[in-house]
Amino acid sequence: MDLAITNVLALTMRNDRLGILEDATIGVDGGRLAYVGSSDSLDDEAERTIDGDGLVATPGLVNVHAHTDLTLLRGGAQDVPEIEWMNRALGPLSAAMEPEDRVAGARLGVLEALRSGVTTVGEYAHDVERLVDEAHEPMGVRTVATETINAVDGPTDHLGPDEPYPISEEQGWSALERNETLFEACADRERVSALYGPQALDMVPRELLEEIRERAECHDRGIHMHVAQGEREQRQIEARYGAGETTVSVLEELGLVSDRLLGAHLHGATAEERTRLADSGVRMAANPSSIAAIDGITPPIVEYRGSGGVAGVGTDQAPGPGGHDFLRELRTTALLAKTKRTDPTAFPAWEALRVATIEGAHALGIEDRVGSLEAGKRADLVLFDLEHPSTAPVVAEPLHTAVPNLVYGSNGGVVDTVLVEGEVVLADGELRTAEEEAIVAEANDRAADVFDRAGDAWRAAGSELVGAVEDGWV
């Protein structure tokens, strides 16, 4: 056995509960979990041992939906009306990014994610294979990669809300070919798998969606799509598909509502539609901080799970919500859910931890490999040191305060060790697969150039942030 972690408080997520094991030993061999159980019952000798006394072990956290390349633009677009965020605030900055800038942003985002205990990122990006090759895989994080298929060609901010976006069939099909190449490139990789990525129903033509559905069924693959993002999307759908149609009704007609689909957001769906989606096995990617920051809306994760649906949590992109600290995202998810429902029992800490692990893995379709601490699964796990000013004290009786303190008290600073596929990616809170300082420094340098190149266009776009700068607010 390569590694044994001894005397640890393990939250295994087994048996549809937290599966709390005190004084547990976790054995790792060849990238798999070889043993999870009582320290007494293990007689195998390990080449290396980590004394887990005082630490808490959980399955690696699963961030189901992120655009990490945009981490380079952190701080560039927030506190503006929803209608301005994409086109007037983020857009001009994003347009100034070169492929190398996107890689630098992804490396910063993955660093932040790993430091907060994330072992799987559901990455969603244009030319995602490059990000995976140059950021995610060398840094050691497991990745479910989605190639963005977006056929909208040219600016849309001059259009009225009921004028359909200009669509380029060729651009869409070309993106689908990149998506196919991605599947081929992932075929033999341990830590990378792929999904189809039609951006959203209003941004991809009907024929292309039908082709994607056919290919997904033919090859038994999944689809990751932004679904029912709100009023603007709804008006595009009615303009393209007719009055009374909705994203969900059209997706149903196209045969896309099935257990192959991971739908991000869903806040534009009605309660009845959500129930139909849940009944059909559609999984939800909820991004509470992002949708709160950009739309002022709390996504319906409690409601979707209440309808029997499976959901994971994602951090989406840094501009707006601020970043990829996944522990912070769990706390935010819980507090937003409580206020949405005026119910302090909504989304308790234990639900947060299951959604962050086994249920997130289910949302990405990899629950057979990761998401719980069980012999035979991949060795993706996190060791937390909660003897920290924000998470102490940790007591085991009359309740395990580690559970609420991990969700409500912690931040990335309490992550001690991260293993992915048995590899120690982070130890003593430090990344082992790349130089943290170099990643931050490169991001700073590249961001200075991107913001400089984009400055005139950003100002000309005239979001409310431009006035705030002139007024001495930012």
Next chain:
Amino acid sequence: MDLAITNVLALTMRNDRLGILEDATIGVDGGRLAYVGSSDSLDDEAERTIDGDGLVATPGLVNVHAHTDLTLLRGGAQDVPEIEWMNRALGPLSAAMEPEDRVAGARLGVLEALRSGVTTVGEYAHDVERLVDEAHEPMGVRTVATETINAVDGPTDHLGPDEPYPISEEQGWSALERNETLFEACADRERVSALYGPQALDMVPRELLEEIRERAECHDRGIHMHVAQGEREQRQIEARYGAGETTVSVLEELGLVSDRLLGAHLHGATAEERTRLADSGVRMAANPSSIAAIDGITPPIVEYRGSGGVAGVGTDQAPGPGGHDFLRELRTTALLAKTKRTDPTAFPAWEALRVATIEGAHALGIEDRVGSLEAGKRADLVLFDLEHPSTAPVVAEPLHTAVPNLVYGSNGGVVDTVLVEGEVVLADGELRTAEEEAIVAEANDRAADVFDRAGDAWRAAGSELVGAVEDGWV
């Protein structure tokens, strides 16, 4: 001059804006700010210099309302119905605390606060002078201390909602005497001042409130009180003062609605009452994470400020919201405000930073001493290192991303240096006034004993958490 911080990006909070100064120098002499301005214009030599290149300086953050002693009980009471939180979850644990446990909890809470850039704590506790003497003052944080005056004598959980709490006049007057002793003890202290602390209108008899008002007016002192905490309080008020009366109407009649009053919470007040409070100069202490976690409610801080009222933010207590990381609290305040109003422009980053500094100081009545970086004020300031995986990149054009990244991206890990009254309390992210590890270790040891002593009573109280433990959830 004792100290010069050079080449720093300073957010001074001057001129009713953020007062952003690039490449600034901040001079400190004898506990005061001696100079804040361009690096070129300073010719005084400093005994010590901190190179602020790459750092961001702000006034020290002001946490207006906290019960830090309860940090020892972090993880003991959350995810339960509001009606259970105080009496069935927190109460049995709190009852098992000895004075030394409260000191240990306060030390942990103050440590967490200082590490997140807080230089002033609005502490509210029973026998607060002991906490100040043994935790706050030796650790170096500035404290506005409020002695809890609570006349409720004995348990209340067996009472119907319309049965008035049992009141002990003697207990109330005895607490007022402790409050007077506190004022005397604070008279000559640089970092400690005091407020009167009638706990809440339903917990203090009328005559005592009248006496407090008279003494406050006679000695020109402030009053810090929990106001309009919701349905349970409202029913007590009607039972005691008559149908149709509310907390605000009774406080008005008692002459307590004035600019002497700092009112915590206010979520039970109507919009019209809030306007009357704001017009009268009452300041608000908003505790968004706490009220979200305990009540499932977003406090009306945006609404109160919109009515012209002054507000500060507090972290209240760790059980429930999780702790005293004030940077996290600012982000939470903003995201909750945005979803409450379905408006992503609500409570932007710059408002968060003003509320956290100069407006919080105003809420506590110490804005003449702290809250902005201006020559003559006390040298309470923070240096943030935002070249960190959660807050980079920092660019200055076309906007200062430091402003949003400090609010939306950061956590306590980005605090590099904290000065209070010119003393370096924290440097290189490490506390200089006490041993961090010893504080955490003592809290762990004492919490184990408190939770052990309280275990049977906590289980017997039968909150929903007890069932959750039995079901393997926590």
